Amino acid sequence: xQITREKWSKNFSEWFDWVLREGEFxxxxxxxxxxxxxxxxxxxxxRQNIIGIIRNFLDSTGHEEVLFPLLIPEDxxxxxxxxxxxxxxxxxxxxxxxxTDLDVxxxxxxxxxxxxxxxxxxxxxxxxxxPKKYYQIVSVFRYETKATRPMIRLREITTFKEAHTVHETxxxxxxxxxxxxxxxxxxxDTLTIxxxxxxxxxxxxxxxxxxxxAFDTIMPDGRAMQIGTVHHLGQNxxxxxxxxxxxxxxxxxxxxQTSYGISDRxxxxxxxxxxxxxxxVLPPSVAPIKVVVIxxxxxxxxxxxxxxxxxxxxxxxxxxxNITCLTDQDxxxxxxxKFYIWEIKGVPIRLEIGPRELISGTVFIKRRDNFKxxxxxxxxxxxxxxxxxxxxxxxxxxxxxxxxKSRIEYSNDIEKAKxxxxxxxxxxxxxxxxxxxxxxxxxxxxxxxxxxxxxEKREVNDxxxxxxxxxxxxxxxxxxx
Amino acid sequence: xQITREKWSKNFSEWFDWVLREGEFxxxxxxxxxxxxxxxxxxxxxRQNIIGIIRNFLDSTGHEEVLFPLLIPEDxxxxxxxxxxxxxxxxxxxxxxxxTDLDVxxxxxxxxxxxxxxxxxxxxxxxxxxPKKYYQIVSVFRYETKATRPMIRLREITTFKEAHTVHETxxxxxxxxxxxxxxxxxxxDTLTIxxxxxxxxxxxxxxxxxxxxAFDTIMPDGRAMQIGTVHHLGQNxxxxxxxxxxxxxxxxxxxxQTSYGISDRxxxxxxxxxxxxxxxVLPPSVAPIKVVVIxxxxxxxxxxxxxxxxxxxxxxxxxxxNITCLTDQDxxxxxxxKFYIWEIKGVPIRLEIGPRELISGTVFIKRRDNFKxxxxxxxxxxxxxxxxxxxxxxxxxxxxxxxxKSRIEYSNDIEKAKxxxxxxxxxxxxxxxxxxxxxxxxxxxxxxxxxxxxxEKREVNDxxxxxxxxxxxxxxxxxxx
Numbered sequence: 001x002q003i004t005r006e007k008w009s010k011n012f013s014e015w016f017d018w019v020l021r022e023g024e025f026x027x028x029x030x031x032x033x034x035x036x037x038x039x040x041x042x043x044x045x046x047r048q049n050i051i052g053i054i055r056n057f058l059d060s061t062g063h064e065e066v067l068f069p070l071l072i073p074e075d076x077x078x079x080x081x082x083x084x085x086x087x088x089x090x091x092x093x094x095x096x097x098x099x100t101d102l103d104v105x106x107x108x109x110x111x112x113x114x115x116x117x118x119x120x121x122x123x124x125x126x127x128x129x130x131p132k133k134y135y136q137i138v139s140v141f142r143y144e145t146k147a148t149r150p151m152i153r154l155r156e157i158t159t160f161k162e163a164h165t166v167h168e169t170x171x172x173x174x175x176x177x178x179x180x181x182x183x184x185x186x187x188x189d190t191l192t193i194x195x196x197x198x199x200x201x202x203x204x205x206x207x208x209x210x211x212x213x214a215f216d217t218i219m220p221d222g223r224a225m226q227i228g229t230v231h232h233l234g235q236n237x238x239x240x241x242x243x244x245x246x247x248x249x250x251x252x253x254x255x256x257q258t259s260y261g262i263s264d265r266x267x268x269x270x271x272x273x274x275x276x277x278x279x280x281v282l283p284p285s286v287a288p289i290k291v292v293v294i295x296x297x298x299x300x301x302x303x304x305x306x307x308x309x310x311x312x313x314x315x316x317x318x319x320x321x322n323i324t325c326l327t328d329q330d331x332x333x334x335x336x337x338k339f340y341i342w343e344i345k346g347v348p349i350r351l352e353i354g355p356r357e358l359i360s361g362t363v364f365i366k367r368r369d370n371f372k373x374x375x376x377x378x379x380x381x382x383x384x385x386x387x388x389x390x391x392x393x394x395x396x397x398x399x400x401x402x403x404x405k406s407r408i409e410y411s412n413d414i415e416k417a418k419x420x421x422x423x424x425x426x427x428x429x430x431x432x433x434x435x436x437x438x439x440x441x442x443x444x445x446x447x448x449x450x451x452x453x454x455x456e457k458r459e460v461n462d463x464x465x466x467x468x469x470x471x472x473x474x475x476x477x478x479x480x481x
Numbered sequence: 482x483q484i485t486r487e488k489w490s491k492n493f494s495e496w497f498d499w500v501l502r503e504g505e506f507x508x509x510x511x512x513x514x515x516x517x518x519x520x521x522x523x524x525x526x527x528r529q530n531i532i533g534i535i536r537n538f539l540d541s542t543g544h545e546e547v548l549f550p551l552l553i554p555e556d557x558x559x560x561x562x563x564x565x566x567x568x569x570x571x572x573x574x575x576x577x578x579x580x581t582d583l584d585v586x587x588x589x590x591x592x593x594x595x596x597x598x599x600x601x602x603x604x605x606x607x608x609x610x611x612p613k614k615y616y617q618i619v620s621v622f623r624y625e626t627k628a629t630r631p632m633i634r635l636r637e638i639t640t641f642k643e644a645h646t647v648h649e650t651x652x653x654x655x656x657x658x659x660x661x662x663x664x665x666x667x668x669x670d671t672l673t674i675x676x677x678x679x680x681x682x683x684x685x686x687x688x689x690x691x692x693x694x695a696f697d698t699i700m701p702d703g704r705a706m707q708i709g710t711v712h713h714l715g716q717n718x719x720x721x722x723x724x725x726x727x728x729x730x731x732x733x734x735x736x737x738q739t740s741y742g743i744s745d746r747x748x749x750x751x752x753x754x755x756x757x758x759x760x761x762v763l764p765p766s767v768a769p770i771k772v773v774v775i776x777x778x779x780x781x782x783x784x785x786x787x788x789x790x791x792x793x794x795x796x797x798x799x800x801x802x803n804i805t806c807l808t809d810q811d812x813x814x815x816x817x818x819k820f821y822i823w824e825i826k827g828v829p830i831r832l833e834i835g836p837r838e839l840i841s842g843t844v845f846i847k848r849r850d851n852f853k854x855x856x857x858x859x860x861x862x863x864x865x866x867x868x869x870x871x872x873x874x875x876x877x878x879x880x881x882x883x884x885x886k887s888r889i890e891y892s893n894d895i896e897k898a899k900x901x902x903x904x905x906x907x908x909x910x911x912x913x914x915x916x917x918x919x920x921x922x923x924x925x926x927x928x929x930x931x932x933x934x935x936x937e938k939r940e941v942n943d944x945x946x947x948x949x950x951x952x953x954x955x956x957x958x959x960x961x962x
Contacts, residue, residue: 027600027603027604030600030603031549031550031596031599031600032554032557032599033550033552033554033587036550036552037550038547038548038549038550038600039547039548039549040547040604041545041546041547041615044545044546044547044548045546047548048546064522064525065522065525065526065529066519066520066521066522066525067519067520067525067528067639068512068519068520069512069514069517069518069519069637069639070551070589070620070622070637071514071517071637073513073514076513088579088580089579089580090578090579091578091579092575092577092578092587093575093576093577093578094573094574094575094576094589095574095575095576095577096573096574096576096586097571097572097573097574097624098569098570098571098572098624098626099569099570100624105577106514106573108551108575115512118512118513119508119511119512119519122508122511123508123521134522139551141551143578143579143581145579156550156551156552158548158550
């Protein structure tokens with residue numbers, strides 16, 4: 001079968017809406033509040049599997065899950081002044097309880113630094129308790145005035161994993177930043193999402209952070225999308241909330257903090273990145289159903305029933321071996337209609353089982369990613385499927401990385417950079433002297449957004465694309481979500 | 482060791498606050514918004530285990546998990562008039578986004594009937610899709626004006642499992658009510674929470690329901706607490722939202738719905754019900770840590786280290802056998818201090834491992850519930866612990882049921898009933914003619930709350946405690962949370 005990526009790349013926005021709706025992942029645009037969608041059962045399971053992976057990586061590195069209230073009083077949110085400035089125009093406010101006006105406005109959490117630091121101030125007294133790493137997975141709210149998009153730009157972000165850590169020293173917090181980056185790399189690798197890691201420029205840091213490191217991926221339409229951020233908060237929040245701990249030397253001081261987040265966009269990326277014109281291809285690591293069995297009707301009813309029985313038997317065999325399998329037993333749909341449905345749900349492997357397979361005791365296997373097919377004996381099916389699931393997982397990751405890398409170009413000519421970005425072809429790296437002035441000028445001239453610069457040292461034997469001084473590194477620019 | 486239940490029964494409220502704080506389950510009263518608490522890591526794990534049990538029972542009976550937006554527009558919430566009347570004074574309203582006044586006020590969901598029915602109206606068209614059973618586990622909000630209590634009466638209920646089902650006929654919905662009741666019985670049995678099941682009287686139904694069935698348990702102070710409700714909604718919401726489906730006979734009609742909920746109170750009950758003056762006793766089915774190992778220091782450092790090594794080895798053996806175990810390796814606390822800590826965390830089994838156990842290759846086991854102790858050889862430890870965990874689980878359930886049953890009294894004398902309730906001794910059943918008038922009079926005269934009447938037929942050869950007509954059933958009354 002021919003694999004095309006026309007709709008997927010040329011009309012990604014329509015493709016994505018179509019997949020979310022027809023694949024029954026997420027109902028968007030019909031709930032009567034702008035920017036808020038509904039996770040349908042199939043999408044919810046995908047989301048749960050992704051959350052499961054995030055939880056495993058965090059739990060196994062000493063992070064402890066907690067759950068804080070949704071609401072933050074206005075006076076508390078205002079304690080860190082840069083922070084509130086960054087969020088002020090995006091906060092939803094609760095002002096009434098029943099018919100009573102509240103004395104203090106309550107914010108729907110846009111993020112939880114101040115809420116969590118408030119309680120850390122009560123819980124943590126000594127360096128002996130550090131490092132401390134909390135996280136929660138919650139809804140956060142942003143009163144977005146830009147155009148909203150399902151899973152990508154929402155007013156209710158329903159899957160915000162936010163980690164918050166506390167350390168004795170600046171360097172300890174920096175080490176935590178590095179650990180967080182390593183954890184995120186593993187999470188995105190497991191999710192088969194390729195990424196570019198950059199330090200965000202000074203003018204685009206998280207409100208209240210000393211440093212912001214960000215993971216961006218490239219979506220099918222060539223736009224970059226931020227999928228994870230890691231912030232070194234220094235003592236900004238501990239000072240604002242007067243949170244001190246006893247240090248090793250006996251003195252009292254403000255601890256250093258970090259925070260890092262991953263959102264619904266992780267789910268959006270998993271659905272989008274490996275897609276084709278048939279729909280998404282879900283990586284086996286998170287696919288809610290790994291194998292779907294489509295029984296192919298025979299010429300007579302009796303044989304059709306035997307095929308169904310054989311199909312169910314095969315499927316049970318997979319489930320017993322922890323390979324989540326479902327047999328589509330609908331008798332009103334044709335096999336072709338079922339192929340369409342399960343392709344748009346992105347199930348990685350399909351089995352087609354008809355009279356031929358029944359008689360020969362075989363199964364006919366089709367991979368969703370490249371539509372290659374295999375026929376194996378029933379007894380060999382478990383091993384073959386396990387092998388194919390591993391292959392699919394690796395192939396998806398490898399191809400997505402190749403695709404991402406092919407979309408990063410270097411240019412020392414600002415006009416050429418602008419032209420590349422105009423073609424929606426991903427990320428352009430331009431040589432940069434390191435000054436904010438030149439950085440902002442680059443954004444202005446390309447009408448694009450600066451993602452930042454590599455965190456590792458980058459040798460650039462070139463001149464800054466703006467001021468023509470010696471370049472210290474490259475600045476990455478892209479059209480973004 | 483002597484087991485006392487003085488603090489637990491006489492000053493339950495203080496006992497509960499003490500356990501939540503010292504056991505590090507839930508930080509309450511210190512977050513700067515009334516009625517909103519913080520789930521700390523240990524409490525969060527307990528909550529997750531309880532949610533896991535709820536999910537298993539729902540998933541295995543064809544319920545599908547979804548996630549709806551937190552906010553409900555005012556006009557939508559007003560569509561079912563009885564419903565909004567019931568909740569109107571308890572709703573938190575979002576009225577501003579940034580500095581902009583919103584055109585339509587948005588409610589923080591108090592419950593989700595109207596939100597979910599709105600989308601069901603788009604998703605469900607035919608009887609062939611029915612029955613449909615959705616559920617979500619979310620925060621709901623009530624602007625409580627009564628005194629709030631941790632986990633029991635909150636302004637943010639963070640663990641609201643709400644199921645919503647759709648059926649072709651009234652009878653199908655009634656069957657679903659029965660299924661829901663059976664599921665809840667299994668959930669509460671697994672959680673070792675005893676209950677009384679009643680149909681709530683007409684004047685205390687869920688706002689918008691035709692029938693409300695409720696599970697109440699009795700807390701240590703003798704007050705009844707509602708821990709689960711099941712509602713037959715009839716066509717009230719489908720009519721209000723103009724939600725029709727095609728029936729088997731081809732006609733279009735409003736489907737019948739049910740909804741049922743369990744909240745944070747399930748966690749509160751698990752912590753409260755089996756407690757004693759040392760703290761709670763968590764049932765093994767949900768305890769985050771099933772076995773804690775306390776190494777007992779020896780006279781010299783070398784032997785102490787060997788004890789520690791042996792302790793860790795034992796603990797790893799349990800973990801490998803899926804018995805969650807933790808060794809308390811803190812070298813600054815005495816064994817006695819550790820006993821105190823892990824008792825207040827309710828860990829069902831403690832091992833004390835010292836030089837004697839090291840030399841003899843044994844483990845010393847102590848049950849948290851009755852403080853009985855056992856010494857077994859290391860090789861027998863796994864089996865012994867498994868056996869004890871089962872015994873503890875069964876003993877907790879059995880004793881809690883005995884305790885509950887001993888707190889239900891029958892009285893055909895309203896003055897005596899009032900006196901019993903004044904002593905906080907649980908639930909009183911009084912003979913009742915079935916009229917609302919007499920029911921309300923009973924509430925008034927006893928200064929207590931009517932829980933309702935048994936759902937099964939109850940033979941009562943007695944006269945109504947108010948009107949002296951022949952009693953049709955009993956009415957249950959209690960001081961309640």
